[in-house]
Amino acid sequence: MSSKAKPLMFSGKTIDVLWDSRLCIHVSECGQAAGDLFVGGRKPWCQPDLSDTDEAKQIVERCPSGALAYRDKAGGPAEAAPAENTVFVACNGPLFVHGDLHIDGVDPTAQPGLQFRAALCRCGASKNKPFCDNSHEEIDFKDYGAVGERGEGAAGSGGALQITPLKDGSLLCKGNLSVHAATGRLAWQGTTVALCRCGASKNKPFCDGSHKNIGFKSD
Numbered sequence: 001m002s003s004k005a006k007p008l009m010f011s012g013k014t015i016d017v018l019w020d021s022r023l024c025i026h027v028s029e030c031g032q033a034a035g036d037l038f039v040g041g042r043k044p045w046c047q048p049d050l051s052d053t054d055e056a057k058q059i060v061e062r063c064p065s066g067a068l069a070y071r072d073k074a075g076g077p078a079e080a081a082p083a084e085n086t087v088f089v090a091c092n093g094p095l096f097v098h099g100d101l102h103i104d105g106v107d108p109t110a111q112p113g114l115q116f117r118a119a120l121c122r123c124g125a126s127k128n129k130p131f132c133d134n135s136h137e138e139i140d141f142k143d144y145g146a147v148g149e150r151g152e153g154a155a156g157s158g159g160a161l162q163i164t165p166l167k168d169g170s171l172l173c174k175g176n177l178s179v180h181a182a183t184g185r186l187a188w189q190g191t192t193v194a195l196c197r198c199g200a201s202k203n204k205p206f207c208d209g210s211h212k213n214i215g216f217k218s219d
Helices: 053-060 210-214
Strands: 008-011 015-019 068-072 086-089 095-098 100-103 117-120 160-165 171-180 186-195
Touching: 015 053, 053 068, 100 117
Parallel strands: 086 171, 100 160
Antiparallel strands: 008 015, 015 068, 086 095, 095 117, 160 171, 171 186
16 A cells, blocks of 8 residues: 555545545445435535534544544544454455554554554455455455354453554454454454455464465565
């Protein structure tokens, strides 16, 4: 991901909304939201002054990829990390991570949304690794998001979650974490886990070393 590109800013009287096209995978949590903050086909498609400030914040924080963020110009509260760090395994899609995120290689001043929300590639084909770019659709990646392991047991819920994309390997997560299956079921809890990002593990969403067998390259 180029560090030179900058998010596009939509400026309002009380709040600015930032959109990072490099991270957007068009889940449409913003576009489907009620109200006039985001309207597809309109120019500009985001108009902060057409929404209440608190409503705008709430809608921005729905964005699961971290592509959206905001700056409160009136001195109101900034986005805060949730009380629990979670990973939701999307059916045939990415890992949606929400929490107090510390992703190696990410500058939070340049990409503020990634401090709390990220969509991480697990099919192995993204051209924007470690982030999803919807390549799973192009390669017809299939995994319905079942989770078979239970983990090491309950481990606190929040605090810093360090995510390290290992070179040519897995996503190493260290910190309190809960993993939810695509059905929404809380499936795994623990403090250290390696998640598959090559698409080949037979124990998805966990790494089983298959990246070595297929010659997965993270760059």
